[in-house]
Amino acid sequence: MPLYSVEGIVLRTREYGERDRLVTLxxxxxxxxxxxxxxxxRPRSSLAAGVQPYTYSRFLLWKGRSLDGVSQVQVLDAHAGLRGSLEALAAAAYVAELAEAFTHEGAPSPGVFPVLLAVLRGLAAAPADRVAQGLWLRHAELRLLDLAGLGIQLEACQDCGRPLVLPQGRGAGGGPPAPAPGEGALPAGYSAEMGGALCRRCRPGRPAALSLDPATWQVLRLAGRLNPQLAARLRPAPATLARAAEVTQTHLVYHLGRPFRSAGILAILDEAAMPPAGPPAPGASAGR
Structure with missing residues (x-):
């Protein structure tokens, strides 16, 4: 029986018969x-550790007629930190679902593996850091979209073509007036139909567009080139991260034609983590 070796990351497994599993990697x-x-x-199977979801392993595979199988497996990185929180595991499940959507059975999709490995390592390194998790998820979405030729266009208005810039003299938070003519335009919206960002002048002409303030625009740009050092240093506000997620997930659903089940689980966990609303202000009346 011919054997061959591959390194890969397990995306998911499912039961097959009474003792076996099908492993998607x-x-x-x-x-x-x-x-x-x-x-x-079976108890004490020598294969069990290496075929756990989100594990990076070296597989020795045998060639079958219709289905290849695992002869031996060596764990290279279990990403054990993911087991440190339910949120980190849910984030890993979402990234694995994304990777499956952007790959093809039996055919290469160059660039996907290093993105998947970097994101899983980033999530495992800080399982309790919800901000870093959000940044790594946006990185996965943005990079996989880019690799598929479906990237979100952020550098210029997708209507008039003017380059987009931050407000002069300030960070991503906004404040001063728009740049002088010819120096660029402020980002103000995102259109899935147009494929990216819109400037403040063009945004009113696209009523279906989402709002995209300068802070969210900048977070999306930085998330696209995220690394562990940047993930530890960037601390956007929760509302900014939520708007960035709305943009990337709207883009994914528009261009791929379906929602992602794991994204719904993440949304439930995010909602559960939100602090409860405070009591109404003195003098406020109910129903108004």
Missing amino acids: VDRDGTRRTVLAKGVR
């Missing part, structure tokens, strides 16, 4: 593979 050239792990559900 992405290898280093971005090829998605579904392989059979025989006997892995």
